[in-house]
Amino acid sequence: MNYQNEDHLDLRQKKTRRLLVEALAQLLTERPFQELSVVDICRRAMVHRTTFYAHFNDKQELLHYLLEGLEQECVATCLPQDPDRSPREYLLTAAQNVFQFFAQHRTLYRACLNSGADTRVQTLEACAAGELCRLLSEPRFRAVSPQVDPEVAARFYAGAMLSLIRWWLSSEPPLPASHLLANLEQFIPIQ
The missing domain is CATH 1.10.357.10 (Tetracycline Repressor, domain 2)
Structure with a gap:
């Protein structure tokens, strides 16, 4: 499906x-x-x-159909639509939107993670990495960090973000999203 x-x-x-x-x-x-x-x-x-x-x-x-729908909704609602943002602002806004999205769907995602639906996480990671690679290949991002391979950076950030989200969703009580975002800022070297 x-x-x-x-x-x-x-x-x-x-x-x-x-x-x-x-x-x-x-x-x-x-x-x-x-x-x-x-x-x-x-x-x-x-x-x-x-x-x-x-x-x-x-x-x-x-279940896979349900998760695919949530993935598409996440991608459609979490990526900032303002192309004039700096690369750093873009990535941080996207991270903030992702945390808000997963917070709204926390109960359902926790249930899905507990159901053994981790195979869909690989699909979500590939989708997120592809979109991020496309973005990091744009001239405005390449100009800031020309030495960084967009594919490597995209795979790293997508994998790290999804791992962080899985951990955050399964934590009791979850850390505030603001705490996670403050820490994520330290890992985004682009200005």
Whole structure:
């Protein structure tokens, strides 16, 4: 299942998928993923089991679909749209937006991390690294740090940021995002 290849779906099909995703998201905040069944998800969504299987092969595929949607929402909402920011301001604003996004979805992401859905983290990391590499290859970033390979820097920062987020989401109580941002500023050498 892929969020990007849904143009062929009619409104009824899109609504059914949305209901199933919402049902899974609600149930994940109540019980571990391993304890959930397709029947539980269908009951919550008020969708027949055969309808579920018309859209997804199993609950794992639905979980991946849910996470893919969150990834796309994160990328769409977290990257600053102001191209005139300095590279440092851009990266720090993006980090702040990411922390806000994950704080809003903390319960769901914690449930997903506890479900064994770490395979999606690799996809998110690759997506984030690709976007960051594209950004770091722009002339305004290259002019500030011409000696830094954009691909190496992108992989480093994306991996480090996702690791930090995973740790932050699983910490009890979580550190304030402002504390994390103050520390992140020390790791962004670009002025």
